[in-house]
Amino acid sequence: MRFRxxxxxxxxxxxGIVSGGVAWLGARLSVEGREGPIGFLLDTGAAVTVxxxxxxxxxxxxxxxxxxxxxxxxxxxxxxxxxxxxxxxxPATLALTAIDGETLRLNLLLGIERPDSVSAxxxxxxxxxxxxxxxxxxxxxxxxxxxxxxxxxx
Numbered sequence: 001m002r003f004r005x006x007x008x009x010x011x012x013x014x015x016g017i018v019s020g021g022v023a024w025l026g027a028r029l030s031v032e033g034r035e036g037p038i039g040f041l042l043d044t045g046a047a048v049t050v051x052x053x054x055x056x057x058x059x060x061x062x063x064x065x066x067x068x069x070x071x072x073x074x075x076x077x078x079x080x081x082x083x084x085x086x087x088x089x090x091p092a093t094l095a096l097t098a099i100d101g102e103t104l105r106l107n108l109l110l111g112i113e114r115p116d117s118v119s120a121x122x123x124x125x126x127x128x129x130x131x132x133x134x135x136x137x138x139x140x141x142x143x144x145x146x147x148x149x150x151x152x153x154x
Contacts, residue, residue: 007147046130053115087111
């Protein structure tokens with residue numbers, strides 16, 4: 001199965017040459033019976049898929065504190081570019097729609113980031129699709145006139 005994402009350029013020099021970019025993939029996320037669309041930044045440096053607080057609130061309809069008080073919650077302490085933080089781990093299902101219209105569902109433990117661990121600048125950053133999901137795919141990233149990202153199941 002093949003999946004198409006998008007690439008957003010971050011820098012262009014005076015000749016129009018792209019020197020940086022970020023790759024995105026859209027998906028539907030289902031956690032504890034609640035579901036919603038989400039755009040993930042593909043992050044090969046992230047060990048787990050991480051849901052930012054604003055996306056968690058939008059999709060789950062619950063605050064971090066409410067989630068933390070739930071029974072059988074697991075936690076994971078991680079080091080990131082933003083520093084050390086504790087993620088709440090919740091079972092989730094990620095649904096990806098392939099180019100041919102088929103849907104691939106992946107079950108994972110989703111890391112939900114603590115709101116107080118996020119700076120004002122980080123609050124606007126996207127949720128991250130980590131290696132726990134990306135390890136299932138071969139990724140092709142192309143820059144230039146026709147930037148693209150393609151994922152193909154292994």
